[in-house]
Amino acid sequence: MRGVVLAVALAMAGAAWAQTAGLAPGPVASVGGHFRVIAQSAVQPVVINKIHSWTLTLTDAAGAPVDGASLAIDASVPIIERVTPTAPRVTRALGEGRYLVEGMKFDMAGRWRLQIAIRSGNDSDHVVMNVDVK
Numbered sequence: 001m002r003g004v005v006l007a008v009a010l011a012m013a014g015a016a017w018a019q020t021a022g023l024a025p026g027p028v029a030s031v032g033g034h035f036r037v038i039a040q041s042a043v044q045p046v047v048i049n050k051i052h053s054w055t056l057t058l059t060d061a062a063g064a065p066v067d068g069a070s071l072a073i074d075a076s077v078p079i080i081e082r083v084t085p086t087a088p089r090v091t092r093a094l095g096e097g098r099y100l101v102e103g104m105k106f107d108m109a110g111r112w113r114l115q116i117a118i119r120s121g122n123d124s125d126h127v128v129m130n131v132d133v134k
Contacts, residue, residue, distance in 0.1 A: 030125035033061055035118050037127045041104075045134045048109055051086065054101040055094070058118065065097025072117035073101060075131070077110060084112075106133040 027036035038057040043050060058066045075084040088104040106112055112131045118124065 027057075027059065028127050028129045029061075030118060030127045032125040034123045034125040035060060035066065035120075035127065036063070037116055037118075037129075039114065039116075039129065039131075046106065046131055047134050048106050051103060051105045054088075054104055056090075056099045056101055056116065058097045058099065058120075066118075066120050067093060067095065067097060069099075069118055069120040071099060071119075074115045074117075075104065075106065075112050076115075077108065078113050082108070106131075109133050 027038050029036055036059045040055045040057070041052060042054065043052040046052075056071065058069055058071075060066055071090050073088055073090075075088070076082060084105060085107050086103045086105040088101050090099045091102045092100040094100055110133060112133055114129050114131050115126060116128075117126045
């Protein structure tokens with residue numbers, strides 16, 4: 001299995017925002033339509049000043065799990081150009097298209113934008129979703 005790499009991606013062009021209450025309740029399609037992502041926080045509701053982990057579930061457009069992908073994640077408050085104070089990263093591939101992200105921390109309440117860049121085989125794409133932090 002190819003290694004899973006996580007890097008902070010500070011600039012990704014364009015994207016439709018998924019309307020959420022906390023985290024997106026179901027799969028969010030990537031901008032180019034290659035992938036679907038479900039983001040699940042270990043902490044509900046998502047709160048400030050607590051480091052926590054997430055599970056990202058990645059499928060292709062047909063719904064088949066995608067293993068061995070390279071993922072880059074960035075969380076920011078776009079209105080004030082604020083980024084998360086930590087460097088969240090994928091620490092483990094869990095199989096069946098699931099990836100463990102550790103080190104996520106939000107330091108202020110409000111709407112954050114989560115961007116996930118995905119590379120698998122010849123496909124590269126990204127997902128953008130909103131996270132409401134209490």
